[in-house]
Amino acid sequence: MRLWSLFQTLDINREGRLCVNDLAVGLRLLGLHRTEGELRKIVQAGDKDLDGQLDFEEFAHYLQDHEKKLRLVFKSLDKKNDGRIDAQEIMQSLRHLGVKISEQQAEKILRAWTRMVR
Ligand SMILES: [Ca+2]
Ligand SMILES: [Ca+2]
Known part of the structure; x- marks a missing residue:
């Protein structure tokens, strides 16, 4: 498990x-x-x-x-509603929140989220 x-x-x-x-x-x-x-x-x-x-x-x-909260965040990031987010979208969204991350970090987050959400 x-x-x-x-x-x-x-x-x-x-x-x-x-x-x-x-x-x-x-x-x-x-x-x-x-x-x-x-x-x-x-x-x-x-x-x-x-x-x-x-x-x-x-x-x-x-x-x-x-x-549950992450899934909501994920959905709100998924503009095209195709169940996918790319690293650029994550970077942009976080930048709106005043958080700067590298593309590498965004990809790491993306992989972790994709595992959690599915
Ligand atoms: Ca312990
Ligand atoms: Ca306890």
Whole structure:
């Protein structure tokens, strides 16, 4: 199961729960850099039993929620409504939001999103 293997990859200290540090190290291994503040927000957003960590259920919930939002973003970017977005469209849309990324980064995002959305 895709989510489960992602969870295991991120659970660096193999406790069966993700703390901020797990996410920081785990996401870096996946090539995604996030500040500690951003990671804290992720954990807070998903942490239902308020133990400061995400167990698998909380993690799965958070991601499903997140995927829904991503899918909406994806749709709003997909001007031609053909289920495809190219790197240029992502760069343009992010530039509108004041975020500058390289074409390489846009392609990386694109690949990650395409995997998530389908
Ligand atoms: Ca852990
Ligand atoms: Ca928790």
